[in-house]
Amino acid sequence: MAYEILVLDIDGTLTTSEKKVSERTLNAIFQIQERGHRVVLASGRPTPGILNLAKMLKLDEYGGFILAYNGAKVLDCKSGKTIYEKTLPMELLPELFEAAKEYKVGMLTYDTEGVIGFHVDEYIELEGRINHLSVKSVDNLISHVDSPVNKCIMTGDGMYLAEVEKKMKERFGDRLSIFRSEPFFLEIMPMNIDKAYSLERLLEHLGMTKEQMISCGDGFNDLTMIQYAGMGVAMGNAQEIVKEAADYITLTNDNDGVAHVIEKFM
Template sequence: MYKLLAIDLDDTLLTDDLHITEGTKEAIEKAILQGVTVTFATGRSFPSASKIAEQIGLNVPIITYQGSLIKNLLDGEVLYERSVPAAAADLIYDYCEARNLHLQLYFDDKLYVKEYNEKVKDYVRLTNLPYFIADNFRELAKQPQTKMLIIDDPALLDQMAVELQVILQDQVHITKSKAHYLEFLHKEGNKGSAVTFLANHIGCEIDQVIAIGDSWNDREMLEAAGLGVAMGNALDELKAIAGYVTSSNNEEGVKHVIDKFILQK
């Protein structure tokens, strides 16, 4: 019944120590052999996500930057791309400058920061992604941004999200991939839009899609998919809208979904 499986990475496919279990790898291989297209749907950049895809031998388009970029793993062909509108990017930049906030820019598949600090250090450790210090950060912010990200205290970011939603209105999609990451994207740069596009691209109906995630940035794809699955470690708000709740990322929750709904063990 299911032809497309879209899996979030952090706290979903990856364990807390950022690994994929052997059992999960084997389940994915079996799903692929059964004719299912298995892909990622992640907030990570394409370079970061592609390193993980190599570990399990994927060769399909993957959804990155929260759904702002879908790109082929084999030849790098871009199938779907959305950027933060220039007017919105200016407002976000000015908001961060006025409050001395840590802002990260994602342009041309590269991560740019204004300066190196502990926030950058922790982010790079998690994503295994190189970074570049921009000589003229303000001018770089005027380029088409695939994503803009603020790193700060979770409660403070929740407050900022409300304020910026009022300022930006419907110009952008605002979401959180982790409690301390507040992300800004094109309003069509969400996992729901991207999964719908990819399903159409490979020729399957949206009700033939399984989407698995753990955080609020996964909400749109869980709502769009035929079967939206929340991890056992997911936010309670995500579990409330999911069609199924599996075990946690440390208990092979993804493998359990594949076994139950695709391999039908």
């Protein structure tokens, strides 16, 4: 079967170690879109942190998609419409904010303009820099959240945050998905969110099957979509568990691994 849709993780997959997209990869992506193939950017990043990259790849012109927050939101770049979304229960947000104060950790979420942070530390600043977003420091996170959010992150030093993670799972583990994406980031998300589940919703929307899809990734959060896709591709720099699950292992993100996949299979 011909592959019609290409799903790309961003950090460690599409972008190099310097957070750039190589010219060869960029041209390969333009060429398949010219031929009618769809491109999806699937990342743990917030939506505002993906928009510039999507524009650079011309997803708004060719009809590509953004899958943000590890799958909690799927956006049609051409129409600007949300195809699928799962948000944190609004009634739990005050409890989460109180927990951040109690444990004396930083906490962030996002609005349409950027990052909103309580007890802003170096890690909240880092989240802003990674996503090229402004950071707004606030005393009360809840009073600045006027619409449902897809994700919150608690921040702090790794050893201490490991203790906070245990306590948070005891308090909220039956209602929320709580995990560390980095030693200093404790992510709080709606239950049962992953990239594969959201891609299934997108394929239903498009009337396509998973056999028509290639997924490329390098990290643990890419595992489900690599297992789900018709062809799951691990980057040469991927974690070992991702390589074991993949149908094909391409070159590294610093050696045009994505372009290699496009040229070989699409």
